[in-house]
Amino acid sequence: MCCLxxxxxxxxxxxxxxxxxxxxxxxxxxxxxxxxKNNLTVAELARRLSINRATLFRFEKGEKNLSxxxxxxxxxxxxxxxxAIFNSLVILELFHxxxxxxxxxxxxxxxxxxxxxxxxxEGEQFMCTYFTTQLNN
Amino acid sequence: xxxxxxxxEDNKDLADFYRIILEEQQYSVALVENLEDTLSHLKKNxxxxxxxxxxxxxxxxxxxxxxxxxxxxxxxVIISNLPHERNECLSLGAVGFIVKSETxxxxxxxxxxxxxxxxxxx
Numbered sequence: 277m278c279c280l281x282x283x284x285x286x287x288x289x290x291x292x293x294x295x296x297x298x299x300x301x302x303x304x305x306x307x308x309x310x311x312x313k314n315n316l317t318v319a320e321l322a323r324r325l326s327i328n329r330a331t332l333f334r335f336e337k338g339e340k341n342l343s344x345x346x347x348x349x350x351x352x353x354x355x356x357x358x359x360a361i362f363n364s365l366v367i368l369e370l371f372h373x374x375x376x377x378x379x380x381x382x383x384x385x386x387x388x389x390x391x392x393x394x395x396x397x398e399g400e401q402f403m404c405t406y407f408t409t410q411l412n413n
Numbered sequence: 414x415x416x417x418x419x420x421x422e423d424n425k426d427l428a429d430f431y432r433i434i435l436e437e438q439q440y441s442v443a444l445v446e447n448l449e450d451t452l453s454h455l456k457k458n459x460x461x462x463x464x465x466x467x468x469x470x471x472x473x474x475x476x477x478x479x480x481x482x483x484x485x486x487x488x489x490v491i492i493s494n495l496p497h498e499r500n501e502c503l504s505l506g507a508v509g510f511i512v513k514s515e516t517x518x519x520x521x522x523x524x525x526x527x528x529x530x531x532x533x534x535x
Binding site for chain 1: 514
């Protein structure tokens with residue numbers, strides 16, 4: 277397994293690559309977050325991700341399928357830990373249960389998982405904010 | 414001998430996640446999504462543990478559990494976001510019940526290690 281060791285994070289490319297479905301849904305939010313956080317234009321982030329500007333724009337609009345390789349590159353920028361990736365996958369499944377069964381009891385489970393995110397970590401804070409917004413919508 | 418785990422999960426991201434963390438620990442892992450493929454896999458392959466989700470698109474996880482217990486002696490651990498199903502699943506023969514929202518990847522590995530190795534020791 278290929279691991280990248282950052283200053284504060286250890287995250288595994290293979291794990292991130294496993295999360296195609298989750299991050300296809302979120303990719304527009306993540307891309308905009310990365311641009312705002314780093315004060316980058318679309319063209320600058322596209323260069324950082326080694327794709328062209330038009331392709332990134334279409335990703336943000338949800339108009340293009342994502343390759344696993346690109347998902348990995350985008351998520352590597354968030355530097356999520358293994359636990360955060362797992363928690364994100366679980367929350368997405370809980371949202372699915374909530375919609376399918378109209379069961380608001382699931383909300384407590386979602387809140388319990390949200391509390392597991394380390395909000396002092398920038399990537400996890402982002403994920404937590406994203407899911408909290410979805411929960412309140 | 415390397416233990417083998419069959420994962421019955423139709424959430425592809427979660428299935429891949431389990432596969433990756435288990436393969437990292439040297440488990441041999443196979444993925445299926447329904448009853449037919451589960452039984453077919455178990456008839457043709459050695460398996461030390463089944464990790465079974467309850468809410469599947471095509472079949473009920475509880476029906477799969479019942480069929481596995483009827484035909485095989487392989488331990489089954491339920492991994493689900495439905496904690497209220499715990500008692501029934503344990504009474505149907507599951508050896509463990511993991512609530513996804515209450516666990517961490519390490520917790521899954523601990524349960525798999527506990528029950529997959531038990532089979533190997535028998």
